[in-house]
Amino acid sequence: MAVEVQKVVTSGTFSLDGGTWDVDNNVWLIGDDQQVIVIDAAHDAAAIADAVAGREVVAILLTHAHDDHVDAAPALAEATGAPVYLNPADAPLWELAHPGVPLPAPLTDGQTFEVAGTTLVVRHTPGHAPGASVFVVPDLGAVFTGDTLFQGGPGATGRSFSDFPTIVDSITxxxxALPPETVVHxxxxxxxxxxxEAPHRQEWIDRGH
Structure with missing residues (x-):
């Protein structure tokens, strides 16, 4: 089986700054029939474990530590035995989501992970959150952006620990810099x-002023 990308949509809430919102999250699995990497552990560890279907989980990589992306991380790690990784700049957000739970292993810019013969490259893209990271997979012509870049522009920066000029710089x-045909998950x-998305950069900047 060649390396494939699998999406699991889970539902729950996102809470920050005293507000709570209902959200659907994309959880991504990259791998083959032997092993996978999970990107983000949102809401429902059992649903994610069902999608893993007994394969080895090499790592659980977190794009950032907003609670809707990490709330199932400890349970998924326990269920799969996989290590969890997060950029340590998101420590304050992790503490909000999981008070008293030790920080995951550190993600660093340029770090690489291997799964099923394919390499994921970590790039630090602060703005939506201080430790926000994306995962570039050159073999697949894909990047997993968490909440840094969406269809329609940058992720939200109106809440604590976020900054609009920083996210625009990160995206730029x-x-x-990635090839235009790169698929953004x-x-x-x-x-x-x-x-x-690239042609709209000036519109984002104008919108931010």
Missing amino acids: DVLL TGHGDDTTIGA
């Missing part, structure tokens, strides 16, 4: 491509 420097909603 890291994501828009997002943390919520539908896929897009780098080429579809």
Whole structure:
């Protein structure tokens, strides 16, 4: 079996700054019939474990530590025996989601992970959250952006620990440097491509002022 990308949509809530919202999250599995990497552990560890279907989970990679992306991480780690990784700049958000639970292993810019003969490259893309990271998979012509870039533009920056100029810089420097045909697998909603989003950069900047 060649390396494939599998999406699991889970539902729950996102809470920050005293508000709570209902959300659907995209959980991504990259791998073959032997092993997988899970990107984000949202809401429902059992549903994610069902999708893993007994395969070895090499790692659970977290794009950022908003609670809707990490609430199932400890339970999924326990169920699969897999290590969890997060950029340590998101420590304050992790503490909000999992008070007293030790931080996951650190993600660093340029770090790589191997699954089923395919390499994922970690790139730090702060803005939506201080430790926000994306995972570039050159072999698949894909990038997993969490809440940094969506179909229609950057992720939200109106809440604590976020910053609009920073997210635009991250998208410009890291994501828009990728080939235009690169498929963007997002943390919520539908896929897009780098080429579809790149022409709108000036509109984002204008919108942010």
